[in-house]
C-alpha cells in the first residue's frame with residue numbers, strides 16, 4: 001500500500017491520465033480519490049462513472065448532457081458527467097466494460113476535450129483529468145479486438161496495479177483495526193479488539209471481495225461481539241473455516257483471478273447469488289454480468 005501511495009502522490013500534481021488495475025473491492029476508487037485530493041483540482045469535483053452501467057442508447061445524454069426538450073422526458077437541462085467534472089477529475093470505473101461504439105465516443109472526448117450535449121448545436125470545451133480503472137486485462141482485449149488500441153494508449157499512460165488483499169497480508173490487520181475503530185466512532189463505543197484466533201483467521205482467509213469484504217466483516221463482527229474482544233465465532237462463517245492459500249500459486253491474469261474469485265464465492269454461498277454478491281461487495285446485476293462474461297457455472301457440478 002505504501003508504494004501505491006507514493007505513486008499516487010507522485011502522479012497527483014501532474015495532469016497525466018492514470019490507469020488503476022485491480023480486483024473488485026481492492027480500493028481502486030479510493031486511490032483515484034486520493035490522487036484527486038492531492039492534485040490542484042481538489043476544489044473541483046471528482047465524478048465517478050460506472051462504465052458497466054452506461055447504455056448504448058443513453059450514453060450521449062448521460063456523459064455529455066442534454067438541453068431542455070432535447071427528447072421526450074428531457075424536462076430540464078442536464079450537464080452530464082463530463083461537464084460536471086469540468087475543472088476536476090472524471091473517474092472511469094470498469095472502463096473495460098464499454099462496448100466498442102462507446103469506446104469510440106469516449107476516445108473523441110479524450111482527444112478533443114470538448115462535448116456537444118444532446119440537442120445543442122455548440123461544443124463545450126472541458127478541462128478534465130481522466131483516471132480509469134479496470135479489473136480486466138486491457139492489452140489482451142486489444143489483441144482480441146474487443147478494446148480499441150488507440151483508446152488503450154490514451155488511457156494507459158501511468159499504470160498502477162493494486163494487488164489483491166491476499167497478496168498484501170501485512171495490510172490485513174491494520175485495515176481490520178482501522179475498520180473496527182470506524183465502527184466504534186460511529187456508535188461512540190470503545191473499539192473492539194481481535195482475539196489471537198480471530199486475527200489469525202483474518203490473515204489466513206483469501207479475501208475474494210478484498211478490502212470491501214474486510215470492511216463488511218469488521219462491521220458485522222463489531223455488532224455481533226458480546227464484549228470488547230472479537231472471538232473467532234463472531235466472524236462470518238467463511239472466515240471461520242478459512243484454510244491458508246497454497247504456496248507457489250502460479251501468477252494469474254486478472255480475469256482468471258476474477259473468475260476463480262467469483263466461482264469460489266458462489267461455492268461458499270451454496271450458489272446463492274444474493275449472498276455471493278454481498279460477500280464480494282458488488283450488486284447482483286454486476287455479479288450476473290460478470291458470471292455471463294466469464295462463463296462461470298452457477299450450479300453445483
Ligand SMILES: Nc1ncnc2c1ncn2[C@@H]1O[C@H](COP(=O)(O)OP(=O)(O)OP(=O)(O)O)[C@@H](O)[C@H]1O
Nearest residue numbers: 022023024025026027028029030031093211212215
Ligand atoms: N487502504 C484502504 N483503507 C481504508 N479503506 C479502504 C482501503 N482500500 C479500500 N478501502 C475501502 O474498501 C471499499 C472498496 O474500495 P473501492 O470502492 O475503492 O474498491 P474498487 O477497487 O474501486 O472496487 P470496484 O472494482 O468494485 O469498484 C471502500 O469502502 C473503501 O473505502
